[in-house]
Amino acid sequence: STKAVILVGGPSRGTRFRPLSLDVPKPLFEVAGHPIIHHCLKAVAKVDDVREVILVGYYDESVFRDFIKDASKEFPQLRILYLREYTALGTAGGLYHFRDAILKGKPERLLVLNADVCCSFPLGEMMRLFDEKDAEAVILGTRVSNETATNFGCIVSDSHTKRVLHYVEKPESHISNLINCGVYLFATECIFPAIRSAIKRRTTRPRLLSYPSSDNLESSFIATGDDEDAAKSEVLRLEQDILSDLADSNRFFVHETKDFWRQIKTAGSAVPANALYLQKAFQAESTELTPPSATIVPPVYIHPTATVDPTAKLGPNVSIGPRVVVGAGARIKDSIVLEDAEIRHDACVMHSIIGWSSRVGAWARVEGTPIPVGSHSTSIVKQGIKVQSITILGKECGVGDEVRVQNCVCLPYKELKRDVSNEVIM
Numbered sequence: 001s002t003k004a005v006i007l008v009g010g011p012s013r014g015t016r017f018r019p020l021s022l023d024v025p026k027p028l029f030e031v032a033g034h035p036i037i038h039h040c041l042k043a044v045a046k047v048d049d050v051r052e053v054i055l056v057g058y059y060d061e062s063v064f065r066d067f068i069k070d071a072s073k074e075f076p077q078l079r080i081l082y083l084r085e086y087t088a089l090g091t092a093g094g095l096y097h098f099r100d101a102i103l104k105g106k107p108e109r110l111l112v113l114n115a116d117v118c119c120s121f122p123l124g125e126m127m128r129l130f131d132e133k134d135a136e137a138v139i140l141g142t143r144v145s146n147e148t149a150t151n152f153g154c155i156v157s158d159s160h161t162k163r164v165l166h167y168v169e170k171p172e173s174h175i176s177n178l179i180n181c182g183v184y185l186f187a188t189e190c191i192f193p194a195i196r197s198a199i200k201r202r203t204t205r206p207r208l209l210s211y212p213s214s215d216n217l218e219s220s221f222i223a224t225g226d227d228e229d230a231a232k233s234e235v236l237r238l239e240q241d242i243l244s245d246l247a248d249s250n251r252f253f254v255h256e257t258k259d260f261w262r263q264i265k266t267a268g269s270a271v272p273a274n275a276l277y278l279q280k281a282f283q284a285e286s287t288e289l290t291p292p293s294a295t296i297v298p299p300v301y302i303h304p305t306a307t308v309d310p311t312a313k314l315g316p317n318v319s320i321g322p323r324v325v326v327g328a329g330a331r332i333k334d335s336i337v338l339e340d341a342e343i344r345h346d347a348c349v350m351h352s353i354i355g356w357s358s359r360v361g362a363w364a365r366v367e368g369t370p371i372p373v374g375s376h377s378t379s380i381v382k383q384g385i386k387v388q389s390i391t392i393l394g395k396e397c398g399v400g401d402e403v404r405v406q407n408c409v410c411l412p413y414k415e416l417k418r419d420v421s422n423e424v425i426m
């Protein structure tokens with residue numbers, strides 16, 4: 001059988017997802033009407049021989065309780081559980097710490113998914129490649145531009161055999177534009193020994209101080225908290241400590257997806273993730289979506305408890321959350337409107353996220369600038385200049401009537417009474 005682990009991280013991560021992660025843990029943030037991890041879980045549920053999914057992270061025990069209760073009803077064939085790391089153990093450290101629970105029932109294969117990616121999760125294709133090659137590991141890869149590739153794990157492969165020849169996590173200079181999507185399939189009989197030998201190696205050979213961290217800007221030669229933790233505790237990363245070894249084994253393969261893939265790091269990246277999942281649901285003719293009409297440009301998701309005036313025009317790529325109220329003549333495009341928010345009459349919302357219980361006044365304009373397709377930027381500030389182009393209103397913000405808000409990030413509980421652009425409002 002196959003087991004699945006979804007790496008959900010913990011509250012010290014996802015700070016780039018602020019201000020939205022101030023109110024909800026990133027994995028539970030809703031895009032296209034469902035929490036980010038629901039999209040991962042739904043893909044896992046389609047794999048025939050998966051009976052158990054383990055969320056591994058270091059959030060409080062209570063964080064995923066309701067989600068798991070609901071998901072267990074929706075996917076009755078799955079046993080879903082959350083295992084909490086007492087501290088961040090790293091992407092491989094968590095797996096190793098919970099190896100007994102993971103290996104219970106003797107699964108032959110282990111699927112591992114990063115929770116913070118948005119893609120079509122072609123797990124069936126990965127399983128087929130795994131069987132066909134009698135692999136030890138299969139990684140999902142995608143092509144990105146040469147400029148952005150070094151922000152990710154880079155894979156050098158033999159295009160003919162699909163074998164992974166080299167793997168380097170966030171290299172200093174270009175080695176490949178085929179990158180790690182954060183989705184893996186491992187043979188259980190080899191991933192745990194591989195982690196064990198990484199641990200052995202570490203204890204026999206002291207670590208270098210200049211350990212490249214996941215942040216390739218400010219990593220080398222500075223002993224950050226991360227490095228100290230790694231040195232003294234069990235922090236082990238699949239990417240840095242395990243995958244390059246697996247490449248030496250000759251039984252590590254890559255499935256290259258041509259379908260969509262995005263990372264969900266910054267709060268703004270929820271907007272393209274929302275669009276991609278809505279488009280996927282639309283192609284699958286999902287009945288969850290609102291049918292097209294004169295005022296609905298698909299794909300649009302409206303929660304059943306929302307009230308949308310029939311003269312408001314919505315779409316494409318719009319998600320409207322529970323109990324949201326949208327007034328007459330409002331226009332909403334490429335945006336996420338969260339629970340209990342209100343968009344008053346004739347307001348316009350584009351390329352934006354409207355936070356929980358926020359109000360956008362009559363004739364107001366809240367707009368961002370679209371993130372170019374194919375851009376995989378993960379930072380909000382580059383060389384001191386704000387590059388975040390999606391407008392985000394945190395929880396309970398208010399935009400006055402006729403006020404224009406352009407390319408802004410607004411922390412919770414702010415009242416915007418005057419026009420603002422290109423600002424972080426704190």
Ligand code: GDD
Nearest residue numbers: 007008009056057088089090114115116152153180181182
């Ligand atoms: N349980 C647990 N414990 N989860 C963790 C921990 C941990 O200590 N650290 C990270 N995670 C989870 C995060 O929540 C996320 O889902 C995933 O593991 C990877 O997060 P990062 O470690 O921040 O890596 P990254 O996102 O910068 O890069 C990874 O993903 C890219 C694709 O999105 C790498 O795998 C890259 O190679 C890859 O390209």
Ligand code: GTP
Nearest residue numbers: 009012013014015016213214215224225226227265
């Ligand atoms: P996610 O956004 O969920 O991946 O969490 P993150 O920790 O990657 O992002 P966050 O916005 O919290 O951190 C900003 C940058 O700092 C990211 O590029 C991180 O890789 C990096 N970072 C976070 N924590 C540490 C740490 O303890 N040490 C080092 N060296 N870098 C860190």
